[in-house]
Amino acid sequence: MADAAVGEADAILDRAADWAAAGRGVALATVVKTWGSSPRAVGSQLVVDDTGAFEGSVSGGCIEGAVVIEARRTIEDGAPRLLDFGVSDEEAWEVGLACGGSIEVFVEKLA
Amino acid sequence: MKAETLARLRAARSERRPVARVATLDGSVDAVVEDGEGPLPEPVLEVARAALKQNRSHDFEHEGGRWFVQVFNPPLRLIVVGAVHISQPLIGMASGLGYDVTLVDPRGAFATAQRFPDVEICDEWPDDALEALGVDGRTAVVTLTHDPKLDDPALHVALRSEAFYVGALGSRRTHAQRVERLVEAGFDEAAIGRIRAPIGLDLGGRAPAEIALAIAAQMTEALYR
Numbered sequence: 001m002a003d004a005a006v007g008e009a010d011a012i013l014d015r016a017a018d019w020a021a022a023g024r025g026v027a028l029a030t031v032v033k034t035w036g037s038s039p040r041a042v043g044s045q046l047v048v049d050d051t052g053a054f055e056g057s058v059s060g061g062c063i064e065g066a067v068v069i070e071a072r073r074t075i076e077d078g079a080p081r082l083l084d085f086g087v088s089d090e091e092a093w094e095v096g097l098a099c100g101g102s103i104e105v106f107v108e109k110l111a
Numbered sequence: 112m113k114a115e116t117l118a119r120l121r122a123a124r125s126e127r128r129p130v131a132r133v134a135t136l137d138g139s140v141d142a143v144v145e146d147g148e149g150p151l152p153e154p155v156l157e158v159a160r161a162a163l164k165q166n167r168s169h170d171f172e173h174e175g176g177r178w179f180v181q182v183f184n185p186p187l188r189l190i191v192v193g194a195v196h197i198s199q200p201l202i203g204m205a206s207g208l209g210y211d212v213t214l215v216d217p218r219g220a221f222a223t224a225q226r227f228p229d230v231e232i233c234d235e236w237p238d239d240a241l242e243a244l245g246v247d248g249r250t251a252v253v254t255l256t257h258d259p260k261l262d263d264p265a266l267h268v269a270l271r272s273e274a275f276y277v278g279a280l281g282s283r284r285t286h287a288q289r290v291e292r293l294v295e296a297g298f299d300e301a302a303i304g305r306i307r308a309p310i311g312l313d314l315g316g317r318a319p320a321e322i323a324l325a326i327a328a329q330m331t332e333a334l335y336r
Binding site for chain 2: 008009010013014016017020028030032033041042043079080082104106108109110111
């Protein structure tokens with residue numbers, strides 16, 4: 001785990017708790033696997049609320065938009081999701097993983 | 112993630128207790144491992160214990176299912192002894208790298224909140240300060256005062272601890288004298304050899320911020336290499 005992410009991990013857990021306490025729907029997205037060059041380490045997290053507000057990052061800005069959309073679905077239906085990004089270099093470019101890496105993100109609702 | 116899991120993770124982190132979260136990637140299992148124990152099968156607990164030790168979150172397979180262990184070790188900590196010109200940029204860089212920073216300097220005129228607005232300041236004598244803080248394996252200690260009266264007591268505590276980085280500012284000649292004093296104080300070669308001196312990677316810079324960068328870079332190297 002990148003240790004620079006330690007302080008960030010606290011900020012994300014705190015934000016998740018704050019948003020939940022305020023009665024908002026909350027989902028957490030976590031990088032569970034990476035292949036090749038990937039900007040964020042396994043364990044990096046993003047917290048999303050039911051309006052699409054988010055904090056943290058799972059890719060350094062490349063795929064956050066797509067993750068937020070899926071996270072809002074998870075907040076709605078309660079079902080966890082396992083997302084894959086960046087299979088080929090070309091597809092990686094399309095979803096925004098210009099780095100050419102590939103990552104798997106686990107999305108779950110805070111319940 | 113269960114609200115209870117979130118609450119336990121946050122409580123552990125606020126008290127500097129290492130903790131791991133273990134979950135299946137279908138959402139059916141969500142557990143916390145603390146002190147090596149948790150409501151999980153023994154092989155899974157072993158994976159979590161190893162992950163904490165290596166400070167590495169990762170996925171794994173168990174009985175045909177996909178699992179994930181996320182490590183929440185205590186934050187890194189930097190103890191800076193000496194409220195000097197290099198301390199200011201070093202504190203900023205270390206904070207950016209995720210360290211909890213404590214500045215130790217018993218000389219009231221040096222460590223003022225005005226000069227160091229964004230850091231916890233401790234004005235006790237350095238050995239007392241380090242003993243009170245409890246130097247563990249996720250702590251770096253850097254002495255910057257140039258004054259043996261202040262640097263040496265801090266080094267005594269640091270060299271008896273599991274600190275992952277111990278650095279002392281000073282020229283080769285200053286360090287040779289320091290080594291003599293440490294030998295007299297009963298420290299052996301292996302212990303004294305842990306001290307990074309002259310401090311920092313050899314980047315060639317002389318400005319305070321450049322020296323701070325060399326120290327921060329060397330701390331990062333010590334952490335991972």
